[in-house]
Amino acid sequence: MPADRLHLVRHGEVHNPSRVLYGRLPGYGLSVDGRKMARQAAEYVRSLDRPVSSLVCSPLQRTQESSEPFTELFGLEPRIDDRVIEPTNVFEGRRMTLALLNPWNWRHLRKPALPSWGEPYADVVVRMDKAMTQAWKEVESGDVVIVSHQLPIWITHLAVAGLPFRHDPRERRCALSSVTSFEMGDDGKWTEIAYAEPASLSGAVDVGAV
Numbered sequence: 001m002p003a004d005r006l007h008l009v010r011h012g013e014v015h016n017p018s019r020v021l022y023g024r025l026p027g028y029g030l031s032v033d034g035r036k037m038a039r040q041a042a043e044y045v046r047s048l049d050r051p052v053s054s055l056v057c058s059p060l061q062r063t064q065e066s067s068e069p070f071t072e073l074f075g076l077e078p079r080i081d082d083r084v085i086e087p088t089n090v091f092e093g094r095r096m097t098l099a100l101l102n103p104w105n106w107r108h109l110r111k112p113a114l115p116s117w118g119e120p121y122a123d124v125v126v127r128m129d130k131a132m133t134q135a136w137k138e139v140e141s142g143d144v145v146i147v148s149h150q151l152p153i154w155i156t157h158l159a160v161a162g163l164p165f166r167h168d169p170r171e172r173r174c175a176l177s178s179v180t181s182f183e184m185g186d187d188g189k190w191t192e193i194a195y196a197e198p199a200s201l202s203g204a205v206d207v208g209a210v
Contacts, residue, residue, distance in 0.1 A: 003053065003136045005143045005193070007045060008153045008180045011066040012037035013204050022208040023092035024085065029061045037177035037199035042069035044179060044198030045145060052076065053142030056135050058085040063147045066177070070145055083131035084148040087119035089210045113166035118210060121155050121165035128156045129190075136184055150174045150209040160190045169209070175199070176206055 012034030014022065022028040030038065045052065055076040057067040067078040110116050128148075135144045154172040157180060158165055174180070177199035182190045 001141050002184070003139050003144045004141060004183070005050065006132055006136055006182045006184070007143060007145045008132075008156065008182070009041050009045070009066070009070075009145055009147045010150055010153055010174055010176060010178050011060075011062040011147060012041070012177045012199065013206065014062050014208055016205065016208045018095070019205065019207045020093055020095055021089060021091050021210065023087075023089045023210050024060065025092055026061065028208070030065045031205075033204065034062070034176070035065065037201075037204075038066040039069040040199040041066070041177040041179055042073050044196060045070070045143075046073050048143075051142040052145055053139040054135055054144045055079065055147075056081050056084065056131070056144065057147035058082070058149065060085060060149075063149065067145075067147045070147070074145075078147070081131050081135075081146075083127040084146055084152060086149040087124055087151055087210050089118035091117060113164070115166075124152055124155050125159045125165075128152050129159075132156075132182070132190070133184075133188075153178075153180055156180075156190075157192060160192050175201055176204055 013031045014028050014034060015031040016022060052074045055067055055070050055078045057063040057078045059080050059082055114120050150172060154174045175197045179196045181194040182192050184190055
């Protein structure tokens, strides 16, 4: 038997005083509040009173730190999976409000449905699906937790719902330390069954996501 349920958990608030788009840049770990958020996400999953059999996270610092409360509460060491990492983006290290004022950067916005500023959405869907499917099938029972990033989680939601990939990044329903839950049917297709925002987001800074 495979897993029973799979939870895509977004990392907590990142310490980002310059408010840049951090993408895959090293050195961006959780803030003090971000660690509290990650703990709240883990406590929410525990409150579901379901056994968790596997913990997976992306190789970036903020996701590894966000997986620590799950290790503490469920006794699981995270398996690193590069396929659930943040997508690439040409604007890494810049403040978007300033970058978009430069006409030279407008060329990166010519195909927003692709998108032309980074990794194609379709590629993100493929790698996320492969990572999720492996995590689902490699356990005998129980739930799986994958700690990932806003765009991979949101684009997975769109793919599962059969919605267009093109979207306004400011309108993603994927808050810090949110939990989006899925099940796989006998036909091998994913169904989204729940979304929760267990973390306290008052005053949170969330400007660095791709």
